[in-house]
Amino acid sequence: MGKENCIISLQGVNKSFDGVTVVEDFNLDITKGEFVTFLGPSGCGKTTTLRMIAGFETPTSGTILLNGEDITRIPPHKRPINTVFQRYALFPFLNVYDNVAFGLKLKKIPYEVTDKKGVTKTKYRHLTRKEIDEKVMHALKVIDLEDLETRDISTLSGGQQQRVAIARAIVNEPEILLLDEPLGALDLKMRKEMQLELKEMHKKLGITFIYVTHDQEEALTMSDTIVVMRTGKIQQVGTPIDIYNEPVNAFVANFIGESNIHNGIMVDKLKVKFLNHIFDCVDDFPVNEKVDVVVRPEDVIITTIDEEDNGVINAAKKVVKKVADVISGKESQEKVRGHIVTKIFKGIHYEYVIIVGKSEIVAQSTKDYPIDCDVYLDVEPENIQIMKKPLTANIYPEAYLDKNNKLVISDAVFDVDITQLLAGSHVDKELYLIGPDGKKYDLNDADVIAEIPIDKIDIIDGYDHGNANGVIVSIIYKGDHYMVMIRTDEEEDFIADTDYIWNEGDLVSVSVKPENIKLTLKGNIADYEVK
Secondary structure (H helix, E strand, O other), X not given: OOOOOEEEEEEEEEEEEOOEEEEEEEEEEEEOOOEEEEEOOOOOOHHHHXXXXXXXXXXXXXXXXXOOEEOOOOOHHHOOEEEEOOOOOOOOOOEHHHHHHHHHHHOEEEEEEEOOOOOEEEEEEEOOHHHHHHHHHHHHHHOOOOOOOOOEHHXXXXXXXXXXXXXXXXXXXXXXXXEEOOOOXXXXXXXXXXXXXXXXXXXXXXXXXXXXEOOHHHHHHHOOEEEEEEOOEEEEEEOHHHHHHOOOOHHHHHHOOOOEEEEEEEEEOOEEEEOOEEEEOOOOOOOOOEEEEEEOHHHOEEEEHHHHHOOHHHHHHHHHHHHHHHHXXXXXXXXXXXXXXXXEEOOOOEEEEEEEOOEEEEEEEOOOOOOOOEEEEEOOHHHOEEEEOOOOEEEEEEEEEOOOOXXXXXXXXXXXXXXXXXXXXXXXXXXXXXXXXXXXXXXXXXXXXXXXXXXXXXXXXXXXXXXXXXXXXXXXXXXXXXXXXXXXXXXOEEEEEEOOOOOOOOEEEEEOOHHHOEEEEOOOHHHHEOO
16 A cells, blocks of 8 residues: 555455454555544454454454564564553552553663673663653643542543543553544543544644544544444545545445435436436446435435425526526426425434435435425535445335235335244234244335345346336346346336346346345334234
8 A cells, every 4th residue: 555654554464263254355554643543333343453453363364564564473562552442441449640650660671781891781671760750740741630640540530531541551652552442431421522632632642543433423523544344344444524525335425424325327427316306416427327326414405395486586596497408408307305204403403304205315404394394305416426336136225015925116016035034933824924932923014125136037028927027228248147227117127137138128027036035124023013
């Protein structure tokens, strides 16, 4: 990666436990003085990566360099790296001063002496009491606790105890400070205060901070660089602004901040269709490519029907826009119309959940709109993020089960195995799902997410020979097979891999075997229990 002034470099690092890979092909360079945050859900490998940097774990493969030197196999006590843990690990029988001084009292520093023969030798000595006092008081000053050095640990607040733990880590003057979710045990108000204090400490010390958290707010508030992780792999590396405004995939968009993520399709150059509406966008993707569309709630523009339809000024604007569209040759479209179903006051804005057709979108506004109100929605082109959809399966987030336990995607009906929704269950004669404990569930009209692999769809020539009818709108040759997009009358798309040659415009049927459809229930299975 070759960053200038690089202090730590992880090159092809992998870590496995009992054959299970928890960190995979991790490559990262960290600059001296940088505040880097590893961000991701629980179990993504961020703490394991931190422990490998500290020396508490050894990589299964790969190399860790410190200032260009290989430290992969060097033990923790020989690395100029200290760690602050979530649980503080303070000594309750020592006061603040002695907790911070504990490591210094054990530490030995080298010094050179010359014997009678003129030979220079290196010896080691303990720090003097004056040296220890100077270092401890400097560390306490950095964390603003210099007046509490004689206090017992048990009399300190959680935030103060955390600062003592930080002082004990920095008093040894490490080149790198590792912080493993150090604010996790604090209440919300204290966490917010400590976020700002940690950032200020970082500026004062000028050393490299590597911070681990699953809290996106902490990462956005404090970091120079954020490393987003998922299942042991790096998803994106960038500044907080870059990661928030330009997420590389749907996972990052959903994990960093609130996001509306919708299935979309590119219908023309710089035009994407989602929410059954065509929007202008700034990301260029091939026509007919299925994409993930990300819109932040704060970027959704809400206007009421009255605001849009009434008034001389608005009427004049509509006429001007219509004339401009005719002159430019653009197709004039009505705005997206939705219905507000919930409203939450967030302090500085309101958050709305708005139903558009069968879809749901979250929007934020400082205006107070009533619940059960119809509104128009719009999004500026630069605020629509288009991302490549990984094409391994067709995902249908708006599917549901009917009274016969069949899957409904738009108007297409599929046989499915609903027992996959509850381990150890079976279906009785009345079509109820019976759990292993005997509880009965009625899944009629249950909302589910359906997943159909693209290599498990059969394409049949002609209509009415399968689960859905459609027309082939796109064919892409992939070297050893074709990727075909079939669009139904309800404008639902099925992407399928096939060895056979088809033509665009062919009328076909889509067929999928029940065992090839994966279902995920939205919500809790307990909501469908028959009492």
